[in-house]
Amino acid sequence: MLREEFPRLRLAHLPTPLEEMPNLTQRLKGPRLLIKRDDQTGLATGGNKARKLEYLMADALAQGADTIVTLGAAQSNHARQTAAAxxxxxxxxxxxxxxxxxxLRNGNLLLDDLLGAEVRWMGPQRRxxxxxxxxxxxxxxxxxxxxYLVPYGGSNEVGVLGYIQAMRELLDQLEESGLVADHLVVATSSGGTQVGLVLGAKIYGYEGKIIGISVDLPRExxxxxxxxxxxxxxxxxxxxxxxxxxDFIVYDDYLGGGYGVLGPPEKEAINLLAQTEGILLDPVYTGRAMxxxxxxxxxxxxxSNEVVIFWHTGGTPALFAYAQELFKAPRTEP
Ligand SMILES: Cc1ncc(COP(=O)(O)O)c(C=O)c1O
Structure with missing residues (x-):
């Protein structure tokens, strides 16, 4: 059991909604599609890092930190949510x-600035x-x-606790609504989200599949x-x-042109979800996972009778950094 005494601060808006996607379900001719709205967690426009930061920031305070240092890509959602926390x-x-x-500092970078974070540019190396x-x-x-150093994506033993708790939250919602989820689908990169969900599934007894769509790394x-x-x-x-x-189902078939490269499949997914359900995905993670x-x-x-939950992990501010590529994208017919 995830013990209550794990030090945690309340920073996120929880529980996040679990919503049906009837129009997308119809458009794709099933299965029954739902979405878990972790794009609505708060902390400067939401995202999966808010859950991890509840535990990471509690740890930072316990260690007497006064400065949080973290790392990421230029459009890092993790960096933006860490700055907000x-x-x-x-x-x-x-x-x-x-x-x-x-x-031009736009998208997440603009928000980093508004949130008062100091940014240092580290050059082209991936790590x-x-x-x-x-x-x-x-x-x-x-x-x-x-x-206090928060690693890439907030993915360490402390940050993972956020997604163990998230699995408990989902199972409570499913129980309340009398639903059984056959599959969860989630974007995966530094891994903390998928690891937390898989550990949570084992701890709390979720028996469906958890499918990670790799955003940047080959499967091995x-x-x-x-x-x-x-x-x-x-x-x-x-x-x-x-x-x-x-224990880990991973697809690396959707890496396209590489990390952060927006291709036709991501554009289609972003447009389709926006124009069928009015929900915004992001260009780097959830666009690719969708x-x-x-x-x-x-x-x-x-x-067609299975229930599939897409776990939205946030990232929408990055849309604005991709305006040139996304604007005037083809319309989806109603
Ligand atoms: C919007 C979004 N989705 C998914 C992920 C991937 O989550 P994880 O790093 O826990 O695998 C990230 C990580 O940065 C993200 O910003």
Whole structure:
């Protein structure tokens, strides 16, 4: 059981709604499609990181931190939500972002700025070398600050607790509405969301499938990350669970042009959901995961009487950074 005494702050708007998507269901000719609205968690426009940050920020405060340091892509939703959480708690936020300072700060970057975060541009490498991060933390300490490092995507043993709790929340909602979910579909990258859901499923007895649509990593690499994060989390909190690759369903068929590259499948998914259900996806994560779900439906992966829940993980501010590519996209006929 997820013990109540795990230190947690209340930062997110929970429970998030679980909604039917009747128009999309009809358009795609089944299965019955629902959506779990973690784009509505709050913290400067919502997203999956709010759940992880409830536990990470509690840990940061317990350690006496006054500065939260985290890492990500230029349009990192995780960095933006971390900046919002830090602002709410009266802490400084330092965001170490990939790339060079762009001429226009829009999307998540605009919000980072409004939220008062300091941004440092770290160059093109996908992962900042650990010694460089250690150097920055040391520099802050020398300047008298007390930094707390939140890893990429908030995905460590502490952040995962947010999605173990999220599985409990979903199961309560399903029970209340008398529904049984056969499949959950979720975008996966640094892995904390999927690992939390899978651990939560084992702890609380969800028997359906949890399908991770990889956004950036090939299956082998993602599998290794998922299994080691799951094992580390179970060990840290004393969950008596054995975890291996078989516990994680991962599709890496939808990587398209790579991380953050918007292709026709993502555009179709974003337009389709917006124009059938009035729900906004994001260009990097949920647009790709929904494109994957649409493809799986078209291939006949699900039976028409099954219930499939798409777990919306947020990210909508990044839409504005992709305005050039998304504007005047083809209309979906009503
Ligand atoms: C909108 C959105 N969806 C999904 C993910 C992936 O979640 P995770 O990193 O826990 O795998 C992220 C991560 O940054 C995200 O910003």
């Amino acid at each position: 830090a602002a709410r708690l009266g802490l400084k936020a330092l965001l170490l972002l990939r790339g060079e300072e762009p001429p 900042i070398p650990p010694e460089r991060i250690a150097g920055i933390l040391e520099e802050l300490k020398q300047a008298g600050q007390r930094p 690499e993602l599998w290794n990350n998922l299994v080691s994060l799951a094992q580390a989390t179970a060990a840290r909190w004393g969950f008596d669970l054995s975890l291996g690759r078989d 494109a994957g779900l649409i493809d799986l439906i078209r291939r006949g992966t699900f039976r």
